[in-house]
């Protein structure tokens with residue numbers, strides 16, 4: 001079958017359904033003192049099923065290690081795991097269950113904008129910290145309580161990156177194909193802004209709806225503008241259909257798309273010829289950092305694979321460290337708001353730099369009250385709206401493989 | 413010989429019985445009229461006979477065979493044809509399809525030709541959908557359809573209800589002719605006087621029971637009958 | 647040429663919807679209820695093709711034929727285990743049951759195949775360009791397959807004795823029973839046809855898109871719209887309406903934009919329902 005998912009894994013996960021996976025440490029955790037409950041509503045199945053298990057296992061592995069090292073600020077961690085199917089409604093259901101039944105204080109590893117947008121009103125209302133990799137501008141607007149932490153770069157920075165790529169490659173007639181959802185529209189709008197600032201012209205933007213069997217009219221309109229590059233802002237299913245139909249309609253312009261749209265599964269489904277030379281950008285971890293080396297080791301233990309396989313797991317690793325550092329800094333934390341405050345104190349950009357929980361713990365013991373955690377995924381310097389800058393990597397698809405071309409650092 | 417025989421027949425839809433214990437019979441080559449006020453249960457009785465009512469009890473035989481234990485679909489092969497009060501043809505089927513669906517076997521084709529010579533108006537509109545026929549043509553098609561399977565008994569539910577007086581007279585003529593084809597007729601009619609004139613016997617129903625029964629001439633002559641069921645008009 | 651290409655795009659879209667509308671309409675006209683599982687039958691059809699291709703190594707022809715058989719069997723099973731028992735109660739019960747069946751089919755698919763997307767394997771080729779009029783080879787095949795499918799269904803309905811019985815039962819159940827037509831045989835034919843239509847329709851949808859558990863469900867509403875537009879219970883009308891709807895929808899895009907094109911088709915539907923409640927090709931059945 002044209003699917004890289006592992007059937008047996010899926011069958012097993014489907015078998016346990018959405019029952020919570022305990023870390024198996026709850027007995028010891030209770031004995032050690034306060035239990036800090038963490039919810040992990042992750043994309044075990046669905047469009048982002050390739051990432052979810054790695055994210056969840058990283059969170060569980062980190063809880064295990066932190067507990068073994070004596071916990072954080074007198075707390076030990078208990079993780080409750082759920083599958084969101086990469087869909088907003090199941091994600092919200094999972095989050096509600098975690099909040100109401102398991103009484104978690106933080107939700108970690110939430111993946112997409114639609115999932116995060118579905119959850120954030122509930123987590124705000126329940127005073128629960130939400131750590132996610134959504135990019136929709138509305139996520140910043142909805143972060144009314146300051147409980148949201150957006151680890152994936154904002155739409156604004158993606159527009160910046162797209163403009164960098166188009167400029168660097170020397171294209172002159174870009175056209176954007178934009179799925180009608182907040183994150184995709186945000187990306188395109190931001191790109192248009194940068195492009196207009198630079199060239200004084202406004203590129204053609206074609207909006208399309210999800211779940212359509214046929215995008216031919218949309219693509220015909222896009223091709224009418226005679227583009228030399230097509231910027232696709234969407235997700236895997238619609239990208240699969242659009243890449244196929246673009247080819248069928250004779251398109252020769254290059255396509256730029258995010259990694260979560262032009263996935264390995266898409267390439268496998270369409271065959272290498274159709275995807276050849278497509279430019280794929282992705283959020284990349286800070287792989288030269290000390291934190292990344294530590295993460296890599298954790299990921300190896302959790303998944304028996306190198307950390308480079310899963311950027312989102314590096315984010316999950318940072319999320320766990322930030323929560324642990326916050327608890328270490330302020331052991332009296334009992335509300336989500338207090339936790340969020342403390343996270344802001346340990347994440348930077350001000351304060352003593354530290355690369356790991358162990359380093360931070362020592363600094364706090366030495367009297368530090370403000371830390372600058374330097375993460376595996378990036379600097380983790382969250383602003384008031386819960387956003388952090390990040391790094392991007394640009395690859396080209398060659399014979400069905402991603403070939404790294406260059407990196408881009410967002411600077412506003 | 414007795415063709416159809418009902419004893420203490422009860423027919424109902426939901427909780428209540430509409431037909432509440434009726435004895436009725438039809439002999440071979442006999443025309444029998446059922447008359448009665450609106451809502452007396454005439455159509456319901458006939459649906460019971462055809463096996464199309466939700467609940468039927470009592471005794472019901474046809475040519476000596478038990479009918480109650482048989483499904484509606486068996487009636488045709490036993491020799492009973494039915495022309496319901498409304499929707500008596502298949503509207504989206506063509507004229508010939510309406511006929512061919514009734515006649516199976518080898519002689520179906522010749523039987524169909526017989527029908528077309530008997531009802532020449534139909535013969536001219538073989539491929540027309542039944543919904544496009546005039547009221548009179550449709551009634552002819554309903555007759556022809558019922559006759560296709562060479563039945564021993566035809567059950568007619570108000571065959572003249574939607575027709576003009578002139579066309580009604582024509583229908584009664586056709587019913588009379590059925591006798592020459594060895595077919596018995598059980599016919600519900602509001603135009604009871606006209607209907608009884610061509611019938612051998614008649615039943616008058618009232619509230620699910622038989623109010624009067626007897627030979628047609630006798631009923632026609634009965635003063636009580638005249639007053640209660642035949643009306644002074646007509 | 648711009649509009650000709652739009653019309654072509656709409657035609658393909660329309661043919662794809664036509665299979666769904668046909669299935670809805672067939673079920674409504676004969677079994678007398680609105681089958682909300684229609685879309686999910688199509689999804690099942692698409693998954694069976696994917697599975698057969700995976701096992702046999704990619705033959706699309708084999709996949710479609712196999713899917714016709716398997717999907718027809720699943721459709722028959724749905725009739726035998728579910729709808730058969732609800733035939734004598736209100737059609738609302740059957741509708742409710744079909745919604746349940748739709749959810750059930752989708753969960754079974756998600757359980758065994760996950761939410762990840764699959765693809766039906768077919769040779770992807772560039773469009774043939776006739777002076778700016780683009781014909782995508784697979785669209786040609788899709789059109790051929792749709793036409794062949796419609797021809798098959800209408801041949802069964804209009805050229806065979808059992809088809810005659812199906813239409814008679816659809817017209818008037820009591821009269822058909824009195825004519826000795828057994829509904830069981832007719833229902834077996836009906837549900838087999840629904841299965842086959844779903845298999846081919848599902849394949850077409852899978853080819854044009856990706857195979858995920860929601861593909862059929864996502865198209866159910868436009869399919870219903872076409873079935874209603876065509877006059878509920880009028881299969882031929884449903885097919886024509888679906889094609890018209892597809893073409894109108896795409897031709898409207900220069901005016902209403904791509905985001906509102908589906909809304910446009912529903913606006914057309916509402917307008918038609920107000921102006922001609924029996925649908926474009928329907929007729930109010932005479933009740934006397």
Ligand SMILES: Nc1ncnc2c1ncn2[C@@H]1O[C@H](COP(=O)(O)OP(=O)(O)OP(=O)(O)O)[C@@H](O)[C@H]1O
Nearest residue numbers: 425426430448449450451452453454455456457497
């Ligand atoms: N399908 C049904 N379900 C429930 N009740 C019914 C049904 N059909 C008829 N009835 C009721 O049964 C009673 C008798 O109806 P029926 O049609 O047998 O009368 P009828 O004598 O044929 O009247 P008419 O002369 O108007 O045709 C009526 O009160 C009617 O409301």
Ligand SMILES: [Mg+2]
Nearest residue numbers: 454455456497
């Ligand atoms: Mg009546």
